Amino acid sequence: MLIMNNSDNIIIFDSTKGINLEGEFQGSIITRCKDENDSIIFSDNLKITASEGIFITNGLRVGFELIYNKKLAFSRKIEAQWYEDFESIEYSILISEDIMQVYDEGQFSDAFPYTLNKLNTAALYLNDEEYGINHLEFFREEMLRNPVSLVGNGVIIADRVVIDERIDPVFYDCLIVGRDENGDLLVSFEPYINVKKSLTDVKYIIILGIEELKL
Amino acid sequence: MILYENRKELLLNIIKWGNNPFKKFVSTGEIKEDIDLVNSRINLIQKIKELVENETNFVLPIIGGVGSGKTHLFWALRNNLYYYNSIYISLEYVYKKLFSNIYSEFIENLEMEPLKFIVNQLCDKWGALERKFGFFHVVDIEKVQKYAFEQLSNKYKEVEPETLKDVINGITIHQLDPYRKIEAERWLLGEIMDAKELSTLNLIHDLRKGKNAYLMLKLLIENSKSGTILFIDDFEKIISITSPQSERAEEIFDPSWLYGTEVTPNDIAADKLFDKIVQLQNIKGLRIIFTLKSKESLVDIRKKYSEKIPELLSFIMEPFYLLEFKEEDVYELYSSTMSKFYESINTSEFANAFQNPYYPLNKRILKNIFERAEGNPRAIIKLLIKIFNEIIYSNECIDAILKNYENTK
Numbered sequence: 001m002l003i004m005n006n007s008d009n010i011i012i013f014d015s016t017k018g019i020n021l022e023g024e025f026q027g028s029i030i031t032r033c034k035d036e037n038d039s040i041i042f043s044d045n046l047k048i049t050a051s052e053g054i055f056i057t058n059g060l061r062v063g064f065e066l067i068y069n070k071k072l073a074f075s076r077k078i079e080a081q082w083y084e085d086f087e088s089i090e091y092s093i094l095i096s097e098d099i100m101q102v103y104d105e106g107q108f109s110d111a112f113p114y115t116l117n118k119l120n121t122a123a124l125y126l127n128d129e130e131y132g133i134n135h136l137e138f139f140r141e142e143m144l145r146n147p148v149s150l151v152g153n154g155v156i157i158a159d160r161v162v163i164d165e166r167i168d169p170v171f172y173d174c175l176i177v178g179r180d181e182n183g184d185l186l187v188s189f190e191p192y193i194n195v196k197k198s199l200t201d202v203k204y205i206i207i208l209g210i211e212e213l214k215l
Numbered sequence: 216m217i218l219y220e221n222r223k224e225l226l227l228n229i230i231k232w233g234n235n236p237f238k239k240f241v242s243t244g245e246i247k248e249d250i251d252l253v254n255s256r257i258n259l260i261q262k263i264k265e266l267v268e269n270e271t272n273f274v275l276p277i278i279g280g281v282g283s284g285k286t287h288l289f290w291a292l293r294n295n296l297y298y299y300n301s302i303y304i305s306l307e308y309v310y311k312k313l314f315s316n317i318y319s320e321f322i323e324n325l326e327m328e329p330l331k332f333i334v335n336q337l338c339d340k341w342g343a344l345e346r347k348f349g350f351f352h353v354v355d356i357e358k359v360q361k362y363a364f365e366q367l368s369n370k371y372k373e374v375e376p377e378t379l380k381d382v383i384n385g386i387t388i389h390q391l392d393p394y395r396k397i398e399a400e401r402w403l404l405g406e407i408m409d410a411k412e413l414s415t416l417n418l419i420h421d422l423r424k425g426k427n428a429y430l431m432l433k434l435l436i437e438n439s440k441s442g443t444i445l446f447i448d449d450f451e452k453i454i455s456i457t458s459p460q461s462e463r464a465e466e467i468f469d470p471s472w473l474y475g476t477e478v479t480p481n482d483i484a485a486d487k488l489f490d491k492i493v494q495l496q497n498i499k500g501l502r503i504i505f506t507l508k509s510k511e512s513l514v515d516i517r518k519k520y521s522e523k524i525p526e527l528l529s530f531i532m533e534p535f536y537l538l539e540f541k542e543e544d545v546y547e548l549y550s551s552t553m554s555k556f557y558e559s560i561n562t563s564e565f566a567n568a569f570q571n572p573y574y575p576l577n578k579r580i581l582k583n584i585f586e587r588a589e590g591n592p593r594a595i596i597k598l599l600i601k602i603f604n605e606i607i608y609s610n611e612c613i614d615a616i617l618k619n620y621e622n623t624k
Contacts, residue, residue, distance in 0.1 A: 028349035044349035060348040104344060107352050114393070146351065157350060175350075213353045 009187045010094040012048060015086065016183050022048055028100050030155060030177050031056070031092040037071075038150050038203060039063025041078065042157075046092055053084035054092065060213070062148050062206055064126065071131035073123035073206045077215050093177060095187055102189050106159045106173025115143045115160050120209035124161075125169070127203050136197075139163045146208040147171060152201045154178025156193065161205065169205060170194045222568050227575060229560055231607055236556035237599040248290040250551055253544040259288075259535055260295055266532070267296060267444060267502055274496060274503045274530045276450070276513050279537025282593025285506040288537065289446045292504075300324050300436075300443040306452035306488070313491045314428035317445065319405050321432060325439070330403065333438050338390040341366065341383075354391045360384065371430065378426045381418050382434065388416055403431075429491075433498050443501050450505035451512045453489045454519065493524055510534075539590030545581050548595070549573060575606065575613060580620045 012021050012029070024047045031041040031054070043059030059078040064071045083089055116139075124147065126133040140163050147161040149171065158174035172192045180186055195202055230236070239246075252260055266275065279285045286303075293301040302320040309316045322330060338344065341363040347353045363383045368376065389399035398416055402408060405422040413421060422428040436443045495501060507513055513534055520528045540548070550572065557565040571577055580602070588594035605616050 028346060042348040042350050044346065058348070060351075100346070100350075103350075104346075104352070208351070210353065213347055213351050214355065 007096055007098060009096045009099070011185050012046060012092040012094055013054065013086070013089060014091045014185055015089065016091070016179075017185075020048065020050070020086070022050060025094050027097065028095040029092060030095065030157070031059075032090045032155060032177075033061075033063070034088055034090045035063070037064040040148065040150070040155055043078070046094075048092075053082055053086060054089055055080070055082050057081075062121070062208065064123065064204065066131070071123070071126060071128060071133065073121055073126075073204075075121040075206070075208050075212050077212075091185055093185055093187065095175065095177075099175065099187060099189050103159075103173065103175055106191070115145045117145050117210045118207045119211045121212050122207055122209065124205040124207050125197075125202060127201075136163050136167045136169065140167055141165060144207050146210070146213070147205055148208060149195070149205040150203040151195055152178070152203075156195075158193075161207075164194075168194065168196050169202075222565060223574065226562075226565060227606070227613060229562075230575070230603065233607055234556075234560065235600060235603045235607060236552055237596055237603055239596075243286060248287060249294070250287075250548075250555060251294065252284075252288070252291045253540065253547045255538070255541050255544050256284075256288075256291075259537070260291055262535060263292060263504070264295060267299065267442065270502065271442065271500050272496070272502065272530065273532055274505065275532045276516075276534040277504060277506045277537060278508070278510060278513065278534045279506065280508060280539075280591070282591050283537045283539065284592045285537060286448055287592075288506075289448070292444070292446065296444065299441055300439065301446060302443065303446045303448065305448040307449040312423060313488065314426070314432060315405060315423045317495075318422055318428040318432050321435065321443070322404055325435070329439070329441075330435070333435050334386045334390055334403070336438060337363075337386055337434060341387070343387065343391055356387055356391050359391065360387050363387065371433070374426060374430055377419060378430050381420055381425075381427050382430045384417050385431075386434075429494060432495075436501050437499050439500070445495065445501055445503045447492075447503065447505040450507050450516070453485055453492055454512065454515045489519060489523070493527060496527055496530060507534075540585065540592055540595060541590070542582065542585050544590075545585040545595055546573070546578070548592070549576070549581055549599070576602065576617065577621075580617060583620060 010021070010025065011017075011019050012025055013019060013031075015034070024045070026045050029043050029046045031043065031046065033039045033041065039061055040063065041056060041059045041061045043056045045057060047055040049055075056078055057080045059081070060075055061078055062075045063073070065074055066072075122135075123133045124135050124139065124144070143160050143162045145160050147156070147158050147169075149156040149158075149161075149169070155177045156171055156174050158171035160172045162170045162172065164170055170192055171190075174190050174193055176188050176190060176193070178186060263275070266273065277285060277288065279288075286305075289301070289303050293303075300321065302317060302324055304313075304317055304320060338359065341359050343354065343359045344352060360380075360383050363386075364376075364379060367374075367379050367383065371379065385399055385402045388395050389403055392399070395416060398408075398412060402413075402416060402418065402421060405428070407423060408418075408421045413419065420427055422431060492503075495503065507516075517528065517531065520531065550566075553573075554563075554566045557563050573581060584595055584598045584602075588598055602616070602620055606613060609616055
């Protein structure tokens, strides 16, 4: 089974709900990993078989790694990777083409031409008792392109993030993937979302480097 | 408290303040006209509308004498086919820089948002909106430009590489480079730019030079969702361009020294113009309507086509004719213009207020006007302007003024 240009969101794999759709999927796929740092994989394809597991080619894994007693954000290209044991994946979801088109429009908005592009991937915020990172004050009232964030049990991928005068991040033109109260996976597009650090469980915000996306 | 209002007196007073309901007798492509065609011409509009909706490429001649309402027909067409991009160009005034003039008119009519949409779609076709890793738009302008060049150079073999590069650079920089977007937008809108401004965009010419405007027109029209109608007035110019010259002007330079005695500079200019019109015919989705003053001109134009490009002769359709007004048309024209006038002075109720529906004139005068003008719309409007001017400026009472027109033949 090959699925592409889907008009609905398709939950390909969900470890919580026991969903496992075998086949080959193409489009915009978010895979959330079950590891220490809740890393996320963005890919335009995913193959899943009961015997061999999940296979991703040409994807981008985003997360944190511990190097010399410091946690550093990374975004790393996955050439081809098998995830044989389904244990390491929490879910994989194929976003509908309709939502992606709305998301694209936001990405090509010319209302904010002077948004900062970071060349390399870096952490803007990490909520960690031992290795915590907080550069929000430094970027106060600035606008940064390509943020990826983990807030509570949801993933936010946005066109840009603005750090407001209260040093809270405001995400613009964002896709949100999360679970509702029944644990079902949902996807939505929001023109903007204000995330108050004091009230919400922001785990991390990573700014993807433009040069690393070009790889 | 108003017990009685003399509406006739009020209307006459308003007119006497200098408000002539009939202001102009020559329609132009610049000033919008809201008055629709008279009943006898509605059929003509319907036929053109049918043609525009059924055919995507054609050349339609419309023949009508001087003052028969050819330019007014453009406005009626534009009002009726408002969902098309309708461009007006008169070869009487514009025959140099034809493409860039048509482009300016096209952009003015299209407006900014649809223009942005079309160029965005073009960039999408050239691979600019490709999603890396399924989500991220990583803009690689050079890659997009290279791909666009490969695509367009195969498609438009007749266009020079320099022109292709300029157009591709202008469009891609506008869409994909936020730091140079404003300058690129000026270029896209057809503004004149100096060499320094152009060099920051890696461009050689603005849209007034070379074939840049032609290629932009081709790309925009062929990729526009709504169809385009080009209305060319005074099309006879492609047969011969003769600028009025003073008889007393001293002959300093004899063009035959340069061009020989067989062809004049005007002939060469007319030929160039003809070539440009032929190029316009190659734009898919462009419907061309042109006006001529006589059947003979159409014969000449067909002859020119059969001599130079016989394969395009079949694009020229059988002509439609703009006939002179019928008597009823004069009454209709008068009533509709007066209604517009009443609306403009906030007295719409005047349209039905008088026993004589043609007040301050009357049916007899309108009939006389029709006969004197021999049904020619411009001559009719000229006469109406004259009568109203007389009402405005003369010290005689209105009855005395009108009596002259009732009796004149």
